[in-house]
Every structure is written in C-alpha cells, then in structure tokens.
Amino acid sequence: MKTYLLPAEGQWYKANLHSHTTVSDGAWTPEEAKARYKERGYSILAYTDHDIMIPHPELAGEDFLPLTGFELSVVDPDPALTVFSQKRNCHLCFLAPTMEDTKQVLWHRRLYHWGFKEEYVPLVKYDEESVDFVRDYTPSCINEAIAIGRRAGYFITYNHPAWSLESYPEYMAYEGFHAMEVVNYGSLYTGCLDENLHVLSDMIRGGKLPYAVAADDNHNRTEDSFGGFTMIKAPALTYPAVFAALTNGDFYASEGPLFDEVYYEDGRVYVKAREAVSVSYHPDIRRQPCIVRAEEGKTSLTASFEVREHESAFFLVARDAAGKFACTRAYSAKALREE
Numbered sequence: 350m351k352t353y354l355l356p357a358e359g360q361w362y363k364a365n366l367h368s369h370t371t372v373s374d375g376a377w378t379p380e381e382a383k384a385r386y387k388e389r390g391y392s393i394l395a396y397t398d399h400d401i402m403i404p405h406p407e408l409a410g411e412d413f414l415p416l417t418g419f420e421l422s423v424v425d426p427d428p429a430l431t432v433f434s435q436k437r438n439c440h441l442c443f444l445a446p447t448m449e450d451t452k453q454v455l456w457h458r459r460l461y462h463w464g465f466k467e468e469y470v471p472l473v474k475y476d477e478e479s480v481d482f483v484r485d486y487t488p489s490c491i492n493e494a495i496a497i498g499r500r501a502g503y504f505i506t507y508n509h510p511a512w513s514l515e516s517y518p519e520y521m522a523y524e525g526f527h528a529m530e531v532v533n534y535g536s537l538y539t540g541c542l543d544e545n546l547h548v549l550s551d552m553i554r555g556g557k558l559p560y561a562v563a564a565d566d567n568h569n570r571t572e573d574s575f576g577g578f579t580m581i582k583a584p585a586l587t588y589p590a591v592f593a594a595l596t597n598g599d600f601y602a603s604e605g606p607l608f609d610e611v612y613y614e615d616g617r618v619y620v621k622a623r624e625a626v627s628v629s630y631h632p633d634i635r636r637q638p639c640i641v642r643a644e645e646g647k648t649s650l651t652a653s654f655e656v657r658e659h660e661s662a663f664f665l666v667a668r669d670a671a672g673k674f675a676c677t678r679a680y681s682a683k684a685l686r687e688e
C-alpha cells in the first residue's frame with residue numbers, strides 16, 4: 350500500500366511564511382509586499398511583524414492568502430554581552446489559526462514594544478483577562494510560550510538558529526514547535542550560516558520530528574526577498590485549508606528544487622524531483638551515503654531508498670547544480686513500518 354508523504358491530491362501553493370513590513374521594521378507596506386510576492390508567483394504570504402499581530406483581511410483575494418501572525422523574540426539578558434549582535438536570541442513565528450478572529454497570545458501591555466510602531470497598539474486584540482507574559486531567556490519560559498501558543502491553536506516555527514547564535518544545547522531543549530527554518534534567506538543574505546540541514550539532522554537523532562520550512566524573513570532594506578520558500582499542498586487557497594495543511598505537515602522547504610511526489614511503499618521511500626540533480630535520504634542513524642544523481646545533463650529524477658529496520662526517522666533533500674536545496678519534513682520511519 351502506498352502512503353503519500355506529500356499529499357497526492359490538492360494544489361501546490363508557493364508561500365513565504367516569515368516576513369516583516371512597515372508595521373514593524375520592514376521597508377515595504379503590507380500592500381507592497383503582497384504585490385511583489387504575487388508578481389513572483391507566490392500565493393501565500395505570512396505577515397509576521399515583530400511582537401505584534403495585525404491581521405490583513407483586506408489583502409485576501411481569490412489568488413492571494415495573507416496569513417496572520419507575529420514573531421516573538423526572547424533575548425539573552427547576559428549583562429556581560431554589551432552589544433546586541435553578541436546576544437543569543439530565540440525567535441519563533443506564531444501563525445494564527447484564523448485570519449482575524451484569533452487573539453494575540455503572549456502579549457505584554459507595556460514591555461517588548463520595541464519592534465513595532467506604537468500606532469498599531471490600539472489594534473491589538475488580546476484576552477483582557479490574561480496576565481502579561483514576561484519573557485525570560487530560558488528553555489522553560491520559551492517552552493511555556495510555545496505551549497500557550499499551541500493551546501490557542503497557533504502554528505509555530507523555530508527560526509534562524511545561526512543568526513540567533515543558538516546551538517545544540519539551546520534548540521534541543523525547545524519542545525512543541527511544529528517546524529524549524531532550514532533556510533532563513535534574510536539571514537543568509539547578511540552572511541549568517543542559516544542553511545540548517547545539520548540542525549534538522551541533530552533534531553531527528555535527538556528524537557524530534559519537526560516539519561521544515563524555508564522563508565525569506567525579508568525586511569526589504571536589502572535584496573532579502575525571494576530566496577527561501579515553502580511549497581504547501583492544500584485542497585484550496587482558503588485560510589482553513591492552508592492552515593490545516595500547515596498543521597498536517599503537507600509541505601516542504603526550498604531554495605529552488607521541487608518535489609513532485611514522495612511516498613512510502615513496502616519498506617522503501619520513492620521520490621520524484623525536478624530543478625534538481627540529486628536526491629538524498631537522511632535517516633537518524635546510518636553513515637553510508639544515500640544519494641541518487643540525475644543522468645548527465647538532466648535536471649529531474651526519480652529515486653528510491655530503503656527504509657531500514659533500525660531507522661526511526663528520516664528526511665529527504667533534493668539539490669540543484671548550484672547547491673541550492675529543497676528539504677522535506679522529518680518523517681517517522683517507525684510509524685510508516687507499523688502502518
């Protein structure tokens with residue numbers, strides 16, 4: 350029996366799941382961002398301004414879906430580090446389960462208002478009964494923030510570990526986020542090493558099964574748009590359909606290469622990729638190279654890999670001749686064997 354690891358049915362929609370506008374420190378207005386992304390073939394743009402959630406229902410149309418969200422920043426207060434660029438951070442994007450009816454979680458009435466323009470504060474909808482959320486750069490506080498978001502139905506991504514100066518001890522302590530950024534293009538553009546396949550690899554070996562997103566995190570003060578995107582497969586371009594696809598993990602991350610089909614059957618995973626010259630298989634434990642290359646001069650290929658008994662999780666990567674990659678989410682090999 351075939352188990353589709355990316356849905357067989359539905360439409361592919363190109364998305365940027367992390368962006369900033371003039372609501373916070375971005376240079377483009379929300380309208381300009383919509384126009385530019387639409388021009389480049391995107392159907393979905395998540396508005397994730399710093400620490401404030403402003404819905405943009407006025408931008409929704411038949412061929413464009415704005416997702417409502419915000420990016421939470423928790424900064425290491427270590428007083429020995431006097432320069433911001435030395436401080437560790439944890440940044441998470443929270444995407445709301447509805448376009449305009451979700452209240453912002455983790456709001457603080459007075460603090461953390463640095464990232465956005467004060468004129469937007471009266472527009473914030475939050476639970477008036479809630480206690481102001483105080484941020485502390487500790488795994489327990491960050492995990493509490495994630496848990497609060499999950500309880501309110503948000504989709505949560507863990508962002509740009511390289512820019513954040515976070516490594517294994519930090520990111521392995523975080524629990525409950527849906528996805529991690531395997532590519533943060535804005536960060537890459539400034540020279541940070543935010544191509545994070547090694548982080549995804551660490552996570553599956555440590556027992557986590559995150560989804561993978563690639564995003565621009567564009568601020569548009571430099572050429573930081575259109576480098577990392579997420580391909581989402583959903584039955585329709587509506588908020589409920591796309592949000593359900595996100596929480597189900599019906600998507601993959603990319604800098605260019607595309608997956609047309611990924612499925613599992615009788616102990617093997619089968620992959621069809623294009624704009625790519627190789628596909629590789631990355632299980633939690635196995636050293637042998639598991640790579641299939643396209644025929645000389647071709648930029649599409651099909652590949653299959655054995656999912657061995659002792660493997661518990663894996664993800665797949667397709668690469669083009671320039672080294673740009675697409676990456677699937679992490680899948681549970683154990684769950685596939687047991688189906």
Ligand SMILES: [Zn+2]
Pocket residue numbers: 420440508509
């Ligand atoms: Zn960030």
Ligand SMILES: [Zn+2]
Pocket residue numbers: 367368369420566
């Ligand atoms: Zn950001």
